Amino acid sequence: MNTHRIAIAAFACILATISPPASAQSTSFDIEVGYQSVDVEGNEDMYRTQVNQDDGVVLGGFTLNFVDPSGDAGFADHLRVDASGFGGSPSGRFRLDMGLGMTYRLSIFYQEMNAFSALPAYANPLLDSGVVPGQHTWDRDREVLDIRLEFLPGRTVTPIIGYRWNRYEGPGLNTYSVGNDEFRIASDLEETEKEFYVGLAFATNRIQGTVLQGWREFTGEYRDTLAPGEGIGNNPGTTIGREITLDTFDRSTRTEADTPVTTVHVTGKLNERARLVGSYVRADADSDTRMSEMLSGSLASFQISRFFAGLDESVESRTENPYWRGELRLDWDLSRHVGLKVGYEARERELEGWTIISSLYSETLNFGGFDPRDISTLVEAETGYEREESIVTARLDARDLGPVSLWAEYAVNDQDLDVSADVAQIILPGGQEGEFNRQIDSYNAGASVHVGGFKLLLDVLGQDADNIVMRTDFNDRMRLRARVDWSMSRILRLLLTAESMEFDNNDTLVGYEGDTDRYAVDLTLTPTENFMIRGSWDTYTTDTEIPIRAPQSFETFPSIYAEDGEMLEGALMWKVAFLTLDAAYSTFDNTGSFPFQLDRAFARVAFDLSKAFSVAGEYENWDYSEDSFPIADYDADRWGVFVRWRQ
Amino acid sequence: MRHSTSFLVVGIAAVGLALALASPATAQDPDLSEDCATCHEDVAADYQHTVHGIVERGGPTCVTCHGMGTRHMEEGGDPSLIRVPSGADGEQLCRTCHDDLATMFSSRSAHSDASVWCGACHNVHATRPGQTRLLAEPANDLCASCHPSAAGSFAKPFGHQLDRGGIQCVSCHDPHAGAGEASLKIDRSGEPACLTCHAEKRGPFVFPHVSNVAGDCMSCHEPHGSTNPMALTRPRVDQLCLECHSLIEGGTFGSQPPSFHDLRSPRYRNCTTCHVAVHGSNTSPMLLK
Secondary structure, eight states: OOHHHHHHHHHHHHHHHHOSOOTTOEEEEEEEEEEEEEEEEEOHHHHHHHTOOOSEEEEEEEEEEEEOTTSOOSSOSEEEEEEEOTBTSSEEEEEEEEEETTTEEEEEEEEEEEEEEOOSSTTOTTGGGTOOSOSOEEEEEEEEEEEEEEESTTSSEEEEEEEEEEEEEEEEEEEEEETTEEEEEEEEEEEEEEEEEEEEEEEOSSEEEEEEEEEEEEEEEEEEEEOTTOTTOSOOSOBTTBOOEEEEEEEEEEEEEEEEEEEEEEEEESSSSEEEEEEEEEEOEEEEEEEEEEEEEEEEETTTTEEEEEEEEEEEEEEEEOEEEEEEEEEEESSSSEEEEEEEEEEEEEEEEEEEEEEEEEEEEETTSOOOEEEEEEEEEEEEEEEEEEEEEEEEEEEEETTEEEEEEEEEEEEEEEEEOOGGGOSSSSSSSEEEEEEEEEEEEEEEEEETTEEEEEEEEEEEESOOSSTTOOSEEEEEEEEEEEEETTTEEEEEEEEEEEEEOTTSSSOOEEEEEEEEEEEEEEEETTEEEEEEEEEEEEEEEEEEEOTTTOOEEEEEEEEEEEEEEEEEEEEETTEEEEEEEEEEEEOSSSOEEEEEEEEEEEEESSSSEEEEEEEEEEEEEESSOGGGOEEEEEEEEEEEEEO | OHHHHHHHHHHHHHHHHHHHHOOOOOOOOOOOHHHHHTTOHHHHHHHTTSGGGOGGGTOOOHHHHHOOOHHHHHTTSOGGGSOOOOHHHHHHHHHTTOGGGGGSSSSSOHHHHTTOOGGGTBOTTOOBTTBOTTBSSOHHHHHHHHOHHHHHHTTSSBSOOOSTTSOOHHHHBOTTSOSGGGGBOBOTTSOBTHHHHOGGGGOOOSEEOSBTTTBOGGGTBOSSOBSSGGGBSSSSHHHHHHTTSOOSSSSSSOOOOOTTOOTTSHHHHSGGGTOOOTTEESSOTTSOO
């Protein structure tokens, strides 16, 4: 799939729609396109990991809007296209919505994203040796296409056809561990998920809903080969007296998964005040994987306790993963402003997995250097889990009681998990299989007051769980939220927000606890329509502590994590005659477990040549610095010139 | 038998066709837009550019939302004599046509709880460049105007980008849905919004890890933006892993690494050096490939 095809299709639709022109039609468009140049000082890999703007032509924005209200439109009475970001930006997005009255409605959405990661310190065992970036990097592209066509929208029955397509592909670097060495592997993958669905929406006076049946197909192809010049590994020493080297490495993996997906939503009006909403989703996934791996060199395996010269391994695996979820909810308006919602939701997911791993080690020797022979191993593993979850919810809300709105909710979430691990997965017994149960009771209440330009909102959420499944689950959690929003005419707006959360499982033997606080102040002054100035302050702190155990000594010590981030931001918009200035500056300083500072500056000056044309110059600076790893620092400038045409 | 089957097929087809061509009973309101445009010229002009403006094909007229307004016109445009929809009543009015918003999985809209109604985000009279769905401002700006802290999270260096062409708040959140976790979108197969883009993480895997078993993506990642590489919840890999994988006491899910995993060695402090398939594997019980 490429962007050009979509652009051509969209252009054809536009031409078909807007010609021949009729007096009642209205067409408007707005396009901004330009060229940008990026200059990075310092660690360009880190810049691309975080920001990833690039040199080149970039689409600032495009909107085409066409409406024919005459009632005589032949092909479409409305069409809307929005697009932005294609070119030098790491992401681009395109959306088309068009339709003709109660004849059809078409929507097309396309998005592309570049994902880049090459971090100097993350998961990098060679950092102390000065080797950067880390061994796991990637430079991959993702594309998503979503098409939906509805026939006879707004009528009693509306047939629906849809197609969704998602591709992720590109190169990366990975590692292969053997002996005491990691070898750098060049990996290339292409993963595609396609889904086609058909169904219908229906609407009568009493009942309405949607029934869709989809067929989802996933294909993943992976190819891993030894990166050039990486055959000596990263361990300068020997393993049991032998130097470990890898001469060849080639691994191919292909995974296919098929999932029929059934989706049903139905709403029925019991009377003018009560409605019953039901939903059901079923998705039963089956997948098959085949892998072949061949490698040669001077190698060692602790699994078979031998040196070896080659490995020929093949893997076949299969999974069955049925899943469904359903919900039934009653919405009952007790009075004009008071409503009651009562709902029940159930989810169930199972997994049955099977794999067989066949390995042939050639030219093996025991660690004493004797007993030459080839050795084959066969591992057959079966895994499985079953997870059931049910949620009961009751909510009462009262809206617009004069200036006040109130709400209260109670929910019970029951979770049952049954996991069976295979012996091939277990090195140390414990923690990988068993039955786990957890019930979470949630209480939520809040109020809002709205008087003139003043709004106050308070919300409290409390949660109690009778058990934990993972060590970082909570037993108790309490969250408080408050917001004050004060507007004085259109001149001033003050926004204060506060959020505080505490969570722990102190009544278990684990002893996990943490808290998070967040406060923000935002002040905007707009004394005239042509002048706006804004300032904000945002602080975020979090502290967690949980005991962990070092594998090598079984010594227990606390794992402490802290974030203490503060952001200051200012922005300005000033319009004078045909000039518009937009400027912003922000600084984010984190002094927690991973201290860093990130400053951003932005300025844009737009010059209106006429009512339809304008030109703009943009400047942006990103300045990032880490306290612990200065090799990650960068200082990047982006300059851009844009032309805008609107009609 | 053959005849009865044919009758059944023809009968179902006939009923289906009749239902398909039948439209729900909707009474068209009188169109006084020319009268309204006498004073509200700009609004009327903008309205013609919106989908709502397709009055000839059933779109709402000024009267649909504002009432007849006869006295308003007769009294020289007195604003107190015309209906200006807002609040819960305004939302009910929008739902006269947009009733399908109530069929979603959510328990209820968090925004309407807080006395924010449709008109707080949507401008039903005009459409602007880059603002789909008749939004009054760009989608991300609207969200940030009440949720500055959430917007501030995206200023952190690692995570999703909201810049031009990037994701939007509404890519993952449904503003018409419930509060907290209930605001998160689910895809058509009932799974989290993360998998809408990150489809390859969906599995199923013979050897799964965390997701769908006992946790989810947010067990390890901060989706809005993180101060830690890979948008993780911890800066060090061993810290993140060992917080679950420490069997100090029984009864929790997550195994203890073997003793040869000596954390004093850099390779063991970086668990993903070897356990590369942390999202799940079909070929390695230990998630090594």
